[in-house]
Amino acid sequence: MNRRPAAHAPAFATRADRPDHRPEVNPYRDAHRLYGPGLVPAEDAPRWRGHWHENFGRSAPIHLELGLGNGHHLAARAAAHPEIDFVGLEIRYKRCVVAAERARAAGAEARVRVVRYSWFSLDDLFAEGELSGIHVYHPDPWERGRQAKHRLIEPGFVLAAARLVAPGGELRLKTDFKGHFDALLAALPGTPWQVMGASLHVARDGAPWPDDIVTGYQAKFNEKALPVYAAWLRRGT
Numbered sequence: 001m002n003r004r005p006a007a008h009a010p011a012f013a014t015r016a017d018r019p020d021h022r023p024e025v026n027p028y029r030d031a032h033r034l035y036g037p038g039l040v041p042a043e044d045a046p047r048w049r050g051h052w053h054e055n056f057g058r059s060a061p062i063h064l065e066l067g068l069g070n071g072h073h074l075a076a077r078a079a080a081h082p083e084i085d086f087v088g089l090e091i092r093y094k095r096c097v098v099a100a101e102r103a104r105a106a107g108a109e110a111r112v113r114v115v116r117y118s119w120f121s122l123d124d125l126f127a128e129g130e131l132s133g134i135h136v137y138h139p140d141p142w143e144r145g146r147q148a149k150h151r152l153i154e155p156g157f158v159l160a161a162a163r164l165v166a167p168g169g170e171l172r173l174k175t176d177f178k179g180h181f182d183a184l185l186a187a188l189p190g191t192p193w194q195v196m197g198a199s200l201h202v203a204r205d206g207a208p209w210p211d212d213i214v215t216g217y218q219a220k221f222n223e224k225a226l227p228v229y230a231a232w233l234r235r236g237t
Contacts (some may be wrong), residue, residue, distance in 0.1 A: 016215040028093035032116060039100040040115045043072040050127035054114060056085045061132035064089065064164075066119045066152065067139055068215060073101025076213050077135075080110035085131070088114045089125075118154060122160055129166040138217055141177035153180040162235060167192070172209060174202065175220055180231035193233040201227040208232040 033041050038056075040048070048055050050169045052062055061084050067072050068090040075184070078086045086108075090096050096208070105113035117125060143151045153173070161171055171193065173184055181198075188195070197208025203222040207233050221228050 003205045004162060008152035013161070016017050026093055028097050032093050032096045035097060035100055038103065038109050038112060038114060039096055040113055041217075045115045045117050046124045049125055050130060051124070052085070052087065052113075052130060056111065058085070060085045060111075061208050062087060062130065062132035063135060064122075065135040068095055068099040068114070069215065071095070071102035071114075071136070072215050073135075073137055073213055074099055074112065074114075075106040078103060078112045079106040080211065081212075082108075082111065084111070086112045087125075088112065089117055089119050091116060091118055100237065107176060120166060126164045128163055131165045132169045134161050134165060134169075134171045136172070137174045137215065138176055139180060141175075141179065143177065143179070151180070151183070153183045154188040158184065158191055159168070162191050162193060165233055165235045167237045168195075169235045170196070170232070171235070174188065174207070174218070174228060174230045176218075176226065176228050178227075178229055184231055184233075188233070192236045196234045198230040198232065199230045202230050203228065210227065 008019065028185060032039055041171075052058050056062075060155070063077075063078075063084050063086050065086065065088045068074055068088045071088070074088045078084070088099055090099060096114050100109075100112070102208045103104065103109050103114070115125065136152065139152045140150070142148060165171065175181055185195070185198070199205045199208050201217070202212070204227075207229075207230050216229055
């Protein structure tokens with residue numbers, strides 16, 4: 001995947017991780033470390049690579065959600081699917097804490113791990129075939145041309161997802177930026193991903209998967225009759 005940090009620069013390193021950082025500037029920095037087992041700090045996360053079943057204490061399918069927003073989708077999906085364990089990846093301290101709190105409030109804390117880590121370094125966290133699904137909902141569009149290098153949806157991500165998701169697993173994308181939708185489909189030739197369904201306007205035509213969850217963010221687009229695009233992929237052998 002692109003933008004992978006050098007070995008001497010940890011993927012989790014940000015200004016807030018510097019020794020001279022003042023905790024009072026971001027009170028959630030300490031809160032996320034003290035939260036408990038439901039929230040995994042960046043420096044602890046790589047040790048679970050290949051062993052997430054042990055972290056959850058059971059053998060169940062593991063789904064990954066990239067970018068959590070306010071954590072509504074992660075908590076709602078975990079509550080609706082007790083047979084699945086969920087890892088949510090987010091880089092912002094506050095969003096990590098809020099997402100973990102939502103999972104606890106939904107009664108799904110035992111089946112959710114919120115991890116503070118960069119989604120551009122997934123190989124640090126997961127072994128080949130360790131995941132059964134990846135969910136990406138409304139990633140930052142980085143619409144300007146010079147910002148395109150920051151976009152998540154690009155060929156490197158599609159290949160990494162195929163490496164980490166076991167055969168029969170899935171990838172779901174929902175986005176308000178058509179560039180992400182187009183880029184995902186354009187990157188599929190030569191990969192093991194198969195298109196199960198797609199939608200150019202979820203509010204009008206429905207999502208391609210049967211158990212869709214409408215977040216508050218998506219609702220804003222629905223209210224304005226603006227399109228939200230969705231693609232559902234299945235990993236072949």
